[in-house]
Amino acid sequence: MVSKVTVKAPSSTANLGPGFDVFGLAIDAFYDTVTLTKTKSRITIVTKDNIPTNPENNTAGLVVKNMKKKFKIKDGVEIRIEKGVPAGFGMGSSAASAAATVVAFDKLFRLKLDDNALVEFAGSGEKASAGTIHYDNVAASVLGGFVIVKTNPLDVIRIDPPINLRMCVAVPKIDVPKKKTKVSRGVIPKNVKLVDSISNLSNAAAIVAGFMKKDSEMIGNSIKDVIVEPARQHMIPGFAKVKENAIKAGALGVTISGAGPSVIAFSKSSADLKKIGLAMSRGFTSANTKCQTIICKPSKGAIENRK
């Protein structure tokens, strides 16, 4: 009988410019590792990291609570979380814990849930961090690759990225507000102009076409958002310079990763990714901000760690 399962889930970038709340991409920059162990009755969280340990306030805890209830499971569960994805930087940290947990829970209790059900439960955990349920990060982190999230009813479409797609992520060393996602959702305009919506729609459509055609240039060139990025960029010190520098250094497209403050540049394996990373660092330095840069590629999603 299985009494313990460990799953590792990757970081992810949401939106990819014009695909706000719809697009997600799993990236191999960081991983969370979650071990679920059956216990007598309660849900407990064990972690060395600075995240909530009350199950209601932790995305992994909330996933376990919701799944236990739905499947009428009486056992308790110990959730051991090792954070690799920095929390609150727009790299899908809370989502990675939720994604690893959902896959581990499915295996531990032999539920054999389909992809949409896994994503739905993982998304329900996001309420603990963002205050609202959103599926873009969890869908990418659970399933891997590029995802398109359709809602009402939830239906996730997954596409394998081109093998030469590369990203460079710059994670600025700044203090992020506790409810960052909520704050950065608050600055988004409630109404948008039709011309702006047309611009974003055309670029979003081209991004999907780029993934279908395995054309990294088409993807990168279409990472253009005239609605959310202009409203949020003031929250990131030096954003305009980081973006300008990365483009000059050869990046195809640059945008805010999720709700930020990380900035992500898209490129191809043939490009000089180190140069792009340095250019982004210099952009942050111009605003007296240090950053960590990571060159990465798409990840295949959450996988069981068999030791």
Ligand code: ADP
């Ligand atoms: P991101 O998901 O991009 O890291 P969020 O702002 O959505 O950013 O989530 C980070 C917030 O979620 C933090 O304030 C953190 O306390 C909370 N949180 C709850 N559970 C977790 C978890 N398991 N891992 C990381 N952060 C979590």
